Amino acid sequence: MPELPEVETVRRALALKLPGRRIEAVRGRRARMRRLLDPPALARSLAGRRLALPRRRGKYLLLDTEDGGALLIHLGMSGHLQLVSPGRPVEPHTHLAIRLDDGRELRLTDPRRFGFAAFLPRGAEAADPSLAGLGPDALDDAIEGWLPPLLKARRAPLKALLLDQRLVAGLGNIYATEALFRAGIRPSRPGNATSSTRLRRLAGSVRNVLLDALSAGGTTLRDHLSPDGTPGYFQVELDAYGRAGLPCRRCGALLHTARIAGRSTVWCPSCQR
DNA sequence: CCAGTATCCTGCAGGC
């Protein structure tokens, strides 16, 4: 479930370690992931390159190399990265290991293989199928300006719209659910049946819930990529997600659950209209 | 174009 805050936390951790490091070797076996993982091809593109500051777009991580290329990584649902010494035992489902010139190894582990890692040569980013259609980042501080009109123009449930990465990039099931709770809006409500005022409130809630998660993650930043590295999900206090049947923290009513947009969704029938 | 559903994959929880 790495969503934007989790990916951003990983990015910040990597930003402390990767810039200036040279890639010495790439290991792994070909594997069917979201895209075919081809470690030998990655080795040909990456070996000998120095890394720059990593970037993030939505839930995608871009490990830039100094020659203008980038390793594009998506963690899917079950993926995580670890930066460890090469001698450490390799976790099951580790598909890729990148050895750096400081003796450490960056490992991609992903049991469900919904994630991937692929090399983008210089100039290929704009045309990449995953990145080309991506909407503006959900952390954009102008989100209250551009998101409401996009939602207003659609009749799908707001929950489905928030999960659409072409509209806004970075939200997954957890934070979409939480943002709707904070805004007091029912997840099933169609975008075009919601007032602009409430859509602005929703956009603000999106940003706030992500910032809160990010600051919660910041406190445990060190754990994310430590040698003992837990993959690092936040212990954020969630109001709705995972609390079906429990009392609403705000009003005490029992939280409802249903599948909306193919995802389990939780909301308060009293607070959220 | 738009909305909704199936699909990929593994681990785990729950039912019987």
Add this chain to the structure above:
DNA sequence: TGCCTGCAGGATACTG
């Protein structure tokens, strides 16, 4: 205890 089913999730192919 062990088997089976269903769910979890992100992106995308597909259908209507």
